[in-house]
Amino acid sequence: MLRPAQIRTSITDCGVLSALPNVKGIVVDLNNVPQAYRNKFIPQGLIGFRIEYLNPDGTKIPNFFRIVTSCFYCEPIVVNQTNTTQKSVRYRYVDSTTNLLFLTVTPSSSPTNKPNATPFIGQPGQTIIVSNTYFNPITIEIDMVEYDTSSLAIALFGNQTKSIDDGIYTMYDSNNNIYKQYNLFEIRDQFNALLYEVRQDRGTNIDFTKNFSSIVS
Numbered sequence: 144m145l146r147p148a149q150i151r152t153s154i155t156d157c158g159v160l161s162a163l164p165n166v167k168g169i170v171v172d173l174n175n176v177p178q179a180y181r182n183k184f185i186p187q188g189l190i191g192f193r194i195e196y197l198n199p200d201g202t203k204i205p206n207f208f209r210i211v212t213s214c215f216y217c218e219p220i221v222v223n224q225t226n227t228t229q230k231s232v233r234y235r236y237v238d239s240t241t242n243l244l245f246l247t248v249t250p251s252s253s254p255t256n257k258p259n260a261t262p263f264i265g266q267p268g269q270t271i272i273v274s275n276t277y278f279n280p281i282t283i284e285i286d287m288v289e290y291d292t293s294s295l296a297i298a299l300f301g302n303q304t305k306s307i308d309d310g311i312y313t314m315y316d317s318n319n320n321i322y323k324q325y326n327l328f329e330i331r332d333q334f335n336a337l338l339y340e341v342r343q344d345r346g347t348n349i350d351f352t353k354n355f356s357s358i359v360s
Contacts, residue, residue, distance in 0.1 A: 144280055144281070144282050144283075145280065145281045145282075145283065146274075146278070146280040146281075147274045147275040147276075147278045147280075148180065148274065148275070149272045149273075149274045150176065150177065150180045150183070150272065150273040150274065151177070151270060151271075151272055151273075152171055152175045152176045152177075152270075152271060152273065153171075153172075153175050153268060153269065153270050153271065154169050154170070154171065154265045154266065154267055154268065154269045154270075154271060155170045155171055155172040155175070155243065155267065156169075156170040156219075156232075156267050157169055157170070157264060157265055157266060157267060158170055158219075158232065158233055158234050158245075159233055159234070160233065160234055160235060160236070160245070161220055161222050161233040161234065161235045162235065164233070165252075166247060167247075167251045167252075167261075167264060168234075168245050168246050168247040168248065168251070168264070169194070169245075169246045169248060169264055169265055169271075170217065170234060170243055170244070170245055170246075171184065171243070171244045171246060172242055172243060173242045173243070173244060174242055184214075184244055185214075186214060186215045186216060187213065187214060187215070188214065189211045189214045189244075189246060189273065190211055190212065190213060190214070191210065191211065191275075191276050191277060192210070192211045192273050192274065192275055192276060193208050193209075193210055193211075193273070193274050193275075193276050194208060194209045194210070194211065194246075194248060194265075194271050194272070194273055195207070195208045195271065195272040195274070196208075196265060196269060196270075196271055197269065197270040197271065197272065201270075203272070209248035209249065209250075209251075209264060209265075210248060210249050210276070211246050211247070211248055211273075212247045212248060212249050213246070213247045214244050214245065214246045214247070215236045215237075215244070215245055216236065216237050216238070216239065216240060216241045216243065216244060216245075217234040217235060217236055217237060217241065217243050217244065217245035218234065218235060218237050218241055218243060219232050219233070219234055219243070220232070220233055220234070220235055221233075248264050250262045251264050294322075297314060297315075297316050297317070297322050297323075298314060298323075301314055301315050301316060301317065301322065302314075302315040302319060302355055303315065304353060304355065304358055305327065306353065309350075310326055310327040310328050311324055311325070311326060311327070311345070311350055311353060312324065312325040312326070312327045312342065313325075313350075313353045313355075315355050319355040319356060321349060321351065321353065321354070321355075323344075324344075324345040324348075324349055324350060324353070325342045325343060325344055325345060326341075326342070326343040326345055327340075327341070327342055327343075328340075328341050328343070329341070
């Protein structure tokens, strides 16, 4: 089956934007992304991609995913809370290249009929699988065979020679290279009556003196 690549990475943090605290998102560290797929982790490069979440045992959370709606480079900043002395880490977008990418996903906001029910978008350290949704999986049937039509055509229509002295039977491919060799011999009884005609595969014990060009020249 041909399907989109499944990019495994982990969530560095789940945070909000400093300028828009109601915008929640997933922060991904590009150092945790396989090198072959980092070209996709650029501003607006993951829009429409699907995020699937893994349990601690490595299994997928069944029938659960989120869709990326935007992604930009970001950096963490420390913001003072208005009604507490504690500080909170939030994020802001930056134009320069950084190792952090802020992904907004849908759904990420609470439904209007239950404003306190915040949708789950992941948790720090959780492993996720990111894959492209602009692709329909294709199933291709493949037959695993020992010989294909080309090798059968060599046996049926290719050049062949038989050495009279030693009984070596040689098959050649379309370029007159030695493709296969056999030993041809007879088995007789004590009265010299013919019992069997045998063709025995020589395997890798190829006699390269049976070159076709040399024989017919």
